[in-house]
Amino acid sequence: MNIVVCVKYVPDATADRQFESDKTVDRVGVDGLLSELDEYAVEQALQIKEKAGDGVEVTALCVGPDKAVDAVRKALQMGADKGVHVVDDAIAGSDAVATSLVLAKAVEKIGPADLVMCGMASTDGAMSVVPAMLAERLGLPQVTQASVVETQGDQVRIKRDGDSATEVIGGTMPLVLSVTDQSGEARYPSFKGIMAAKKKPLETLSLSDLGVDASEVGLEAAWTAVEETTARPPRTAGEIVKDEDGSGAKALADFLASKKFI
Amino acid sequence: MSEVLVVVDHVDGAVKKPTYELLTIAARLGEPSAVFIGGADKAAEVAEAVKKYGAEKVYVVDDAQIKGYLVAPKAEALQQLVEKTSPAAVLIPSTVEGKEVAARLAIKIQSGLITDAVDVQEGPVTTQSVFAGNYTVTAKVTKGTPIITVKPNSAAPEEKAGAGAVEEFAATVSDAAKTAQIVASQPRQATGRPELTEAAIVVSGGRGTGGNFEPVENFADSLGAAVGASRAAVDSGWKPHTFQVGQTGKTVSPQLYVAAGISGAIQHRAGMQTSKTIVAVNKDEEAPLFELVDFGVVGDLHSVLPAATEEINKRKG
Numbered sequence A: 001m002n003i004v005v006c007v008k009y010v011p012d013a014t015a016d017r018q019f020e021s022d023k024t025v026d027r028v029g030v031d032g033l034l035s036e037l038d039e040y041a042v043e044q045a046l047q048i049k050e051k052a053g054d055g056v057e058v059t060a061l062c063v064g065p066d067k068a069v070d071a072v073r074k075a076l077q078m079g080a081d082k083g084v085h086v087v088d089d090a091i092a093g094s095d096a097v098a099t100s101l102v103l104a105k106a107v108e109k110i111g112p113a114d115l116v117m118c119g120m121a122s123t124d125g126a127m128s129v130v131p132a133m134l135a136e137r138l139g140l141p142q143v144t145q146a147s148v149v150e151t152q153g154d155q156v157r158i159k160r161d162g163d164s165a166t167e168v169i170g171g172t173m174p175l176v177l178s179v180t181d182q183s184g185e186a187r188y189p190s191f192k193g194i195m196a197a198k199k200k201p202l203e204t205l206s207l208s209d210l211g212v213d214a215s216e217v218g219l220e221a222a223w224t225a226v227e228e229t230t231a232r233p234p235r236t237a238g239e240i241v242k243d244e245d246g247s248g249a250k251a252l253a254d255f256l257a258s259k260k261f262i
Numbered sequence B: 001m002s003e004v005l006v007v008v009d010h011v012d013g014a015v016k017k018p019t020y021e022l023l024t025i026a027a028r029l030g031e032p033s034a035v036f037i038g039g040a041d042k043a044a045e046v047a048e049a050v051k052k053y054g055a056e057k058v059y060v061v062d063d064a065q066i067k068g069y070l071v072a073p074k075a076e077a078l079q080q081l082v083e084k085t086s087p088a089a090v091l092i093p094s095t096v097e098g099k100e101v102a103a104r105l106a107i108k109i110q111s112g113l114i115t116d117a118v119d120v121q122e123g124p125v126t127t128q129s130v131f132a133g134n135y136t137v138t139a140k141v142t143k144g145t146p147i148i149t150v151k152p153n154s155a156a157p158e159e160k161a162g163a164g165a166v167e168e169f170a171a172t173v174s175d176a177a178k179t180a181q182i183v184a185s186q187p188r189q190a191t192g193r194p195e196l197t198e199a200a201i202v203v204s205g206g207r208g209t210g211g212n213f214e215p216v217e218n219f220a221d222s223l224g225a226a227v228g229a230s231r232a233a234v235d236s237g238w239k240p241h242t243f244q245v246g247q248t249g250k251t252v253s254p255q256l257y258v259a260a261g262i263s264g265a266i267q268h269r270a271g272m273q274t275s276k277t278i279v280a281v282n283k284d285e286e287a288p289l290f291e292l293v294d295f296g297v298v299g300d301l302h303s304v305l306p307a308a309t310e311e312i313n314k315r316k317g
Ligand SMILES: Cc1cc2nc3c(=O)[nH]c(=O)nc-3n(C[C@H](O)[C@H](O)[C@H](O)COP(=O)(O)OP(=O)(O)OC[C@H]3O[C@@H](n4cnc5c(N)ncnc54)[C@H](O)[C@@H]3O)c2cc1C
Pocket: A036, A037, A181, B205, B206, B207, B208, B209, B229, B230, B231, B232, B233, B244, B245, B246, B247, B248, B249, B250, B260, B261, B262, B263, B264, B265, B266, B267, B268, B271, B281, B282, B283, B284, B287, B299, B300, B301, B302
C-alpha cells in the first residue's frame, strides 16, 4: 500500500505573521515549521502502516520554498519512509487551486497512491479546501475531517463531527483522507528516528519534473486576487475590575446593561 | 440582471438562518436564486421560506439519488446548474461540507474560490479575517464565476418579497461521484440553545470551570446565549467537540462573547477575536485574554457567574 501524506510548511502561528508587499503571506521572514495540523495526518499514516505491517510505504510530500524541506524532514523523523519536496520559484504566491494542481501532479509522479492524507486545514491559509481539490483533480472520493480513522484492507471508515450530525463515513481506496486534531496525539521524533531520517530518500522536484507549466501557478496565475490587507486595529484596553465581595457580578451586569445585552 | 446562485443551508428542508444572510448578500450582486438540494417533497416549504428573503427562483435538485453520498454529487449538480444559468456568482454557506463542495466546483468550472468571507459587497469584493483574526483582507475572484463561501453572521437578513418560482433541475450524477458514503449518522442532540456559529451571544467555559459548566450554562441562559468551550474543556471530556471555539473548532463572531475560565491561547483567540464585544471572567489577572476584552472581571467564575446570573434575571424582571 502506498500512502502519500501532504505536509505544509507554515509560518509559526505564535510568531508575528505578516504579509509581503505583494500581499502574499511572508514565508521567509517568519520562522516556519511543519504545520501542527499535518502532524496528525503523519501520525495516522504511521499508525495505518504499523497496523498493516510490511508493504506499506509512507511518502511525505510538501510544496513550498527551499526552507520547506524542514517540514518533510520532520515527517521523516517521525517515521515516514521517504520524502518529496516540490520547489520552484514560479510556485511562490500560488493559491489553493494552483497548489492542488502541483500536489496532484506530484502524487501522480510518486506512483499510484492508495491513500492521500492531509491535515484538516493549513494553519496559515486555513481554507480546508486543498483535500477536496486534490480529490477532484485525482478523480478520487474524499473522506475528510476524520476524528477516528479505521482501515481494513482497502476499506476506510472514519468518524466525524459533521455540521449537524456525528457521522460514520465509508469509502474504498484509493481515496483522499483528511484528519482532525481529535484523531490522536502526534508522536515526537525519537533520537533513533532523527538519526534514521538522515538516511531516508528525499527527492526534490521542480515544476518541469512534474510537467506543470510555470504559467499555471504562482501569483500571476491565481484565480483570486487580494486587494488589500489591513492589520486589525488593536483592541483598546477595556475596563477590568477586581471582584471583591461580589462587586464583580454587579459591575458585569451594569456593563451588559449599558451595552443593551440585558 | 444576472442570477446569483445561493446554496440553501438546511436540515431536511428546515432552512437555516445563514441562507437568509446569503440571499441578502446575493441581492447586492444580482438576482437571488436559491438552490435547494434535498427531498423534492420539501420544495414547497423551502420556496415559501426563501421567497421572503428575495429568492426569485428556487432550483430544486432532488437528492433521492445522491442522499447519503458526500460532496462530490452536489458539486456535479452545481456545475450543471452553473452551466445552465451562467450566474454572476455562487454563494455557499461556509460549513465543512459547503467549503468542500465549493472546492470541487472551483476545479470543475475553472473558477476562483474565496472561502470564509465575513462580508461581500458589489464586485463582488469579499472581506475575510485571517491570521487568527489579526488581519482583514479584501479580495476578488479574477477567473471564471466567483464562488464564495460565506460565514454565518456576515449580513443581517433583510426581508424582501421574491417570486420564489420553483423549477425542478434534473442533474445527472456520475457513478464515480457516488463513492464515499455515509454509513451511519447520529443527528446532534438539540440543546435548546441557539446554534454556536449563528448566536448573537456566546458564553464559553474553559479549564477554569473544573468540569462544572452549570454556572456557564445558567449565565448563558439568562442572556439567551449559545454555550461554547475551549479545547482544554473539550479534551477533558466536559463538552463534546462541537462546542469547541477556536482554530480547530468553530469560529464565532457574535455581538457578545463571554469567556469564563479561559486563558486566551492564540488558537482560542483565532475562533473568537472578531466578536464585537468581548468579556472575560478569570481569576488570573495576567490571563492573555484580558488584552482583548471590553470588560473583564478578575475573580472566581464559580461565584461571579451565579451572582451575575441572579442579577440579570432580577433586572429582566
Ligand atoms: C493545533 C492546536 C489547535 C488548537 N485548537 C484550539 C481550539 O480550536 N480552541 C481552543 O480553545 N484551544 C485550542 N488549542 C489549545 C490552546 O492552545 C489552549 O491549550 C487552550 O485554549 C487552553 O484552554 P483553557 O483556556 O480553557 O485552559 P488554560 O489555558 O488552562 O486556562 C484556564 C484558565 O482558567 C482560569 N481559571 C482557573 N480557575 C478559575 C476559576 N475558578 N475562575 C475563573 N478563572 C479560572 C485560569 O486562570 C486560566 O487562565 C489548540 C492547540 C493546538 C496545538
